[in-house]
Amino acid sequence: MSFLELAQLTKTYGKGAIRAVDELSLRIEQGEFVVLVGSSGCGKSTTLRLVAGLETPTSGSIRLDGRTITHAPPAERNVAMVFQDFALYPHMTVFDNIAFPLKARKVPKREREERIRATASMLDISDLLDRKPSKLSGGQKQRVAIGRAIVRNPALFLMDEPLSNLDAKLRAQMRGELARLHGKTGATIVYVTHDQTEAMTLATKIVVMDQGRVQQIGTPGELYFHPRNLFTAAFIGSPQMNFLECRVDRGMLRFLDSPDGIPAPPGLAASLAQPRVVAGIRPENVLIGCDTASPCDQRIADAASSHEHYAMLTGRRLRDEIVGSDAYISFEVGDSVIVSKTSLESLHHAGGRDEVRLGLRREGLLYFDPISTLNITP
Structure with a gap:
């Protein structure tokens, strides 16, 4: 009792x-x-x-x-x-x-x-x-x-x-x-x-x-x-989790606002009543990569360009928030806003560029049924 x-x-x-x-x-x-x-x-x-x-x-x-x-x-x-x-x-x-x-x-x-x-x-x-x-x-x-x-x-x-x-x-x-x-x-x-x-x-x-x-x-x-x-x-979480609408198409998970996609996790499609899903990811799992016009830290570039571990998106930079040693950078991706939690050093490397490649760490992605709202991550 x-x-x-x-x-x-x-x-x-x-x-x-x-x-x-x-x-x-x-x-x-x-x-x-x-x-x-x-x-x-x-x-x-x-x-x-x-x-x-x-x-x-x-x-x-x-x-x-x-x-x-x-x-x-x-x-x-x-x-x-x-x-x-x-x-x-x-x-x-x-x-x-x-x-x-x-x-x-x-x-x-x-x-x-x-x-x-x-x-x-x-x-x-x-x-x-x-x-x-x-x-x-x-x-x-x-x-x-x-x-x-x-x-x-x-x-x-x-x-x-x-x-x-x-x-x-x-x-x-x-x-x-x-x-x-x-x-x-x-x-x-x-x-x-x-x-x-x-x-x-x-x-x-x-x-x-x-x-x-x-x-x-x-x-x-x-x-x-x-x-x-x-x-x-x-x-739960501050800043809150990022959410992106996605669709499952022939074994690929595609972000609705972007042509980019990654292989869908095994078993995900079977959990859905329809081919749409909401992907969630914490800001600390969003890595800021590089564009082709500006140099940046090579470690960041190597990690973000690894499609094996990251899903790649292109975002337009909106605003920066500095909180102590951390920085929160907001990016517009289609109709969504993605926030990345990074260090002041990475903020410096990101510079003032408008368009940046973003790497979403695949191990940090969670999946939610848009109808039941339940977590269906395999």
Whole structure:
């Protein structure tokens, strides 16, 4: 039996017209850090509120540590929730904010103080206990909110986009703090975010949601390298996966916007109801080659000209984006846009040329049925 089990969990609004959560089933083991991720309105926060008892399910069941809690009041669920807006009491000190749930449970004063100071030490906020929230930074407030949840020793932590109000630097810092905290306490955490960077760096398991339904459950690596469908493939990864429409013609895979083609993978045609397929490839698997008018790095030219390992296309350069030591170059290929992730050195070699040969690493190509949207890569 899993530590947390959601079975056919459904939440509808407006006489069933809106299905915020649609027959969601999920098993979470003790000690896992599970991240629910998806775009706004996908049902991830509603799922969290159902587990917390802040919403009542229309149907389905919730079990925590072997006990059915589907209709139990929030106070009887032994879960702690950390919200996006910190929800600290402005008139109380940090000490009193952390102490509040213990006072509500009538924990003896001596035990209460010991637990508060141990929690503050763990979160490196011991020197802030006498301050009020107005004297704290955003990161410090978030630590206090997390401390108020930790001090209860709950069976389950629920976190609803807890870092979204922080700036980029603080978000990165707090991601590290949360990962360290999980490693130190072994707590079971269900975490909601729309930020895939948080999901990929924090989770032991990710649940990708869309329109109230689970699209895929897996480790960060499984979702990145083996997406189940087009939605997961497009959602996971930054920049997102490139997609090209193709057709299978007499054993050849031909890109619709280009005369170029490669031998179709064995078994691909048999998986299709029609001769069309969507090919997907990550930006790091798109190599920038050379044109005949400009010299470039010979290693790049040799690799990109190897049709055995690369499918070749011609692209018109649109724009460059430099992000630290990486560069993302966008190319127009027919009616599609292909993004290549490369180094600043390769960006320099690409120069300012309008038309460039692009090599798509064949081992990095994934294939999706355009009707079912499922991954059908042989």
